[in-house]
């Protein structure tokens with residue numbers, strides 16, 4: 001008996017909801033959402049009428065215990081985020097851990113998430129990669145970048161449009177200007193764009209093409225000689 005479902009929702013294109021996601025959302029007792037307005041719109045579109053309750057990072061710790069108690073009593077809960085897979089750069093981890101520790105069964109449905117299409121579309125090696133999510137904005141940013149300077153796997157980052165230029169420039173400094181990278185924006189949406197080039201080329205490109213929308217940044221790892229893996233090939 002599953003107590004908690006994590007249900008991925010579209011990252012742009014509403015057709016990306018799975019049949020099983022719809023079925024699951026229809027079957028549960030309550031749906032927990034990061035933003036009840038955003039998820040309310042999706043549920044309305046899918047003609048699903050279920051109680052929605054808000055669940056976000058700043059009340060996550062406090063809420064978890066109560067939710068586990070409710071699930072222990074038999075309530076079946078689905079967690080969704082504003083977009084993509086819950087728990088991926090979104091709330092979810094604490095609830096999953098608490099549910100598991102309480103011996104409850106958790107089921108995470110496969111479905112939309114932004115980093116997979118960005119990684120595969122980058123044309124950079126994806127046999128091994130590291131998901132970095134959002135870099136720290138201030139505190140800890142330099143340390144993290146230094147740690148990553150020797151990373152040999154392809155690296156995947158989430159980034160906001162107004163910080164992209166600064167991040168690309170910093171990456172060119174830390175990883176070297178000829179390191180290959182790829183910027184994916186508005187995945188699955190009308191204005192989806194995937195631009196691939198060296199970090200220098202991307203800095204140049206985005207100086208002339210101010211970027212809007214949601215972004216995933218993929219950067220090639222370091223080669224054995226310190227050059228990019230592409231250069232070594």
Ligand code: SAM
Pocket residue numbers: 011012081083084085086087088089090112113114115157158159160184185186187188189214215216
């Ligand atoms: N849970 C989501 C997932 O599974 O990908 C991620 C949530 S995180 C708060 C939001 C970030 O994901 C955005 O800032 C952007 O970096 C990335 N993202 C989400 N949707 C995207 C899209 N359609 N195109 C490009 N990046 C997207």
